[in-house]
Amino acid sequence: MKKIQEIRAEFEESREESWPSLCEKYKDDGRKGVAALVTRCQRKMEALEAERQRMYGMFAYEREYEHLGYICGIDEAGRGPLAGPVVAGAVILQKNCGILYLNDSKKLSAARREELYRQIVEEAVAVGVGYASPQRIDEINILQATYEAMREAIQKLKIKPQILLNDAVTIPGVSCPQVPIIKGDAKSASIAAASIVAKVTRDRLMVEYDRLMPEYGFASHKGYGAAAHIEALKKYGPSPIHRKSFITHFI
Secondary structure, three states: OOOHHHHHHHHHOOOHHHHHHHHHHHOOOOOHHHHHHHHHHHHHHHHHHHHHHHHHHHOHHHHHHHHHOOEEEEEEEOOOOOEOOEEEEEEEOOOOOOOOOOOOHHHOOHHHHHHHHHHHHHHOOEEEEEEEOHHHHHHHOHHHHHHHHHHHHHHOOOOOOOEEEEEOOOOOOOOOOEEEEOOHHHOOHHHHHHHHHHHHHHHHHHHHHHHHOHHHOHHHHOOOOOHHHHHHHHHHOOOOOEOHHHOOOOO
C-alpha cells in the first residue's frame, strides 16, 4: 500500500485530465488523509467546471456578433488618478479562446492580472495599446483623452476588427460599428481582456515612474488619490506626470 505522502505527491504532480481517474482510484481508501486528498481534488474539478461555465457566459456577446468577423474588446485604465497617463487596451481574442478567469481587472489580484496578461498577449489574434499623457488630459479633458487613447489602441491592432465591444462608451471618430456595454469588463471576455492589458500596462509604467520619483509612492497607489499620495503631493509639489487639472484641491 502506498504511503499517504506518495499519494499526495501523485495528486500534486497530476494534470487536469488525470484527476477523475485519480479520484476513482483512491475513493475507497479508508485513510482520512487520502480521503481529504480525494475531496480536495473533487472540489478543484467542480471549481474548474464552474469557471468554464462562467467563461461561457462571458462569451455571450462574442457569439452574438461572431458572424460579422473579428470582434475587438476595448477598455481603459487610469481615468481617475491624479498622476500618470490614461491607457487603453484593444484585444481581439481567438474564436476558440480557452483562457479562463478573464474578468474586470479591478476584481483580479495583481498576480492573476500578470498571468492573464501573458496569456492574452501570447494567444490573442491581436493586441493594441494606446496612451494619453497627463499633459494631453489637461489640454482636452479626461474623457476626450480616453477616446484618443482608445483610437490609438485600435489603430495599433495588426488586424482590422469588424465590430467593437466597448466598456460603456461610444468612441467618436471610429468608423467601425460599436456596441457599448455597461460594466462590459464583467460581461464580455474581449472587454475583460482589454481591461487587463490596459491595467497591467499602466501599472508597470507607474512602477517605472516610482523608480524615477520615489518620493510620491507611485508603485503602491499607481497615481490614485491615496492619503499618502496627497500628503506627498502637498510636501513635494506636483511632479511632471501629475495632472494639473486634477490636483487643484490639493496644492
